Amino acid sequence: MGFLALLLVVLAAWLIWTGRLQRMTATDGIMLGLAIVGAIMAARGQPVIGGAPLAGAAIYALRRMSASRRARPAAAPSPTDNSALREARALLGLDEHADADAIRAAHRRLIAKTHPDAGGTQALAEKINQARDILLRHATERSGSHS
Incomplete structure (x- = not known):
């Protein structure tokens, strides 16, 4: 059981070191x-008392993983949708002749101002990223059809 506690501590350190805990609440x-405390208690000869926190943490982790699978973000609208293209251009402040470099430059300029780390919101940053993806996909399709 001491090995389990050590394994949980190593897992926590690995998650922090690799950046997988960026969205940790x-x-x-x-x-x-709680899982670490439960593992330590179980390792010290109190498996019943230590098992409860471990079980609670495991149930929470399973629920969290299943909820995140169900809540995947929707795919960006098809770039052939003219209203989506117009909205994306308006959001990034571009005209219909903008190339991929102009799209990326406009995205960088706007995301720097609206990123959640700069005081913006996650929803707005996602909308800006989605607009960039729509316009880049459209620019790629447009340049591929003119070749």
């Missing part, structure tokens, strides 16, 4: 700590 941290 306070509840995630509490559950991770």
